[in-house]
Amino acid sequence: MLFFAALLVDGLLASAIYALVALAFVVVYKASGAINFALGELAMLGSRLVATGIHAMELGLASAVGFASAGMVAVALAFNRLVLRHMVGRPLIALIMVTLGLGALIRGAAPLVFGAVPGAIALPIPSEPLDVYGVLVPAGRLVAATVAITCITAVSAFFRFSRTGLALRAISDDQQVAMAMGIDIHGHVALTWAMVGVISVFAGALWTFTSGGGLGVVIIGLKVFPILVVGGLDSVPGIMVGAVLIGVLESLSAGYLDPLLGAGFSSIAPYLLLLAVLFMRPHGMFGRARIERV
Numbered sequence: 295m296l297f298f299a300a301l302l303v304d305g306l307l308a309s310a311i312y313a314l315v316a317l318a319f320v321v322v323y324k325a326s327g328a329i330n331f332a333l334g335e336l337a338m339l340g341s342r343l344v345a346t347g348i349h350a351m352e353l354g355l356a357s358a359v360g361f362a363s364a365g366m367v368a369v370a371l372a373f374n375r376l377v378l379r380h381m382v383g384r385p386l387i388a389l390i391m392v393t394l395g396l397g398a399l400i401r402g403a404a405p406l407v408f409g410a411v412p413g414a415i416a417l418p419i420p421s422e423p424l425d426v427y428g429v430l431v432p433a434g435r436l437v438a439a440t441v442a443i444t445c446i447t448a449v450s451a452f453f454r455f456s457r458t459g460l461a462l463r464a465i466s467d468d469q470q471v472a473m474a475m476g477i478d479i480h481g482h483v484a485l486t487w488a489m490v491g492v493i494s495v496f497a498g499a500l501w502t503f504t505s506g507g508g509l510g511v512v513i514i515g516l517k518v519f520p521i522l523v524v525g526g527l528d529s530v531p532g533i534m535v536g537a538v539l540i541g542v543l544e545s546l547s548a549g550y551l552d553p554l555l556g557a558g559f560s561s562i563a564p565y566l567l568l569l570a571v572l573f574m575r576p577h578g579m580f581g582r583a584r585i586e587r588v
Contacts, residue, residue, distance in 0.1 A: 299429045301549040302542060309541025310439035311500050315518045316533040317446055318493040324466035324528050325486040328378065328389050332397035334515020336490065339400050340366050341415065341498030341511050342408045349412050359495060366491030374487040379480060401512065415502045438500040445496050449489065450530055462486065466528070520564040524571045525578055532580030540564045
């Protein structure tokens with residue numbers, strides 16, 4: 295029973311970081327309909343900028359996060375201004391290809407730019423795990439999950455209660471009507487990409503702290519896409535539920551099924567769930583089915 299509880303807690307803690315990365319996808323998709331396949335690369339770049347601030351510039355953790363956030367906002371805004379604004383009205387496959395190109399560019403340039411900088415990021419907390427009713431909970435993962443949940447709550451509150459968030463929700467419902475009401479579409483889409491830059495910094499840094507740094511952070515992008523499909527591409531509550539399902543499934547599979555079926559089965563278990571959801575609800579558990587009149 296303790297083994298099951300430990301696996302369950304581990305999956306829940308991991309799901310918080312997964313949900314944070316998935317949130318970076320949803321905020322852009324809801325505002326512009328763009329599908330960002332460079333999630334893992336953006337998180338990796340954010341973590342490498344934080345590590346550069348700590349190791350190369352000798353900044354404190356908070357200052358390094360601020361430096362990385364400014365850098366990622368600049369990268370995201372430049373990509374939106376120089377590339378995405380010229381893709382308006384183009385086929386969806388064109389938007390997908392440019393984000394794949396962005397990811398390839400970041401993957402290729404990162405070793406050249408950051409090769410001499412250590413990728414480790416440490417949080418100023420004790421390394422001893424906490425004993426909660428016999429279940430050992432890593433203090434670092436608990437802090438990382440708390441930070442991730444705080445970021446998710448802040449972004450969700452921004453969308454729900456601020457005037458800008460209301461405008462972004464109007465854009466996600468109908469861009470033409472929002473434009474007719476005087477909402478600056480391009481400015482608000484640029485804001486969502488700036489948010490993606492900041493979210494990528496926190497997600498990449500937290501993943502680096504809990505699971506290791508370097509170029510391997512890119513893998514988090516692959517882990518997040520089953521969450522997006524299971525929960526629904528346009529649903530913030532959906533990605534929360536999807537993240538919990540995927541995180542717990544991955545953890546339980548690693549504990550119970552990997553010893554029987556071979557190491558690595560836990561990595562494909564989320565994709566089996568993805569296929570099952572696609573058969574039953576192609577738009578995800580909480581996603582909205584698009585109905586078009588012809």
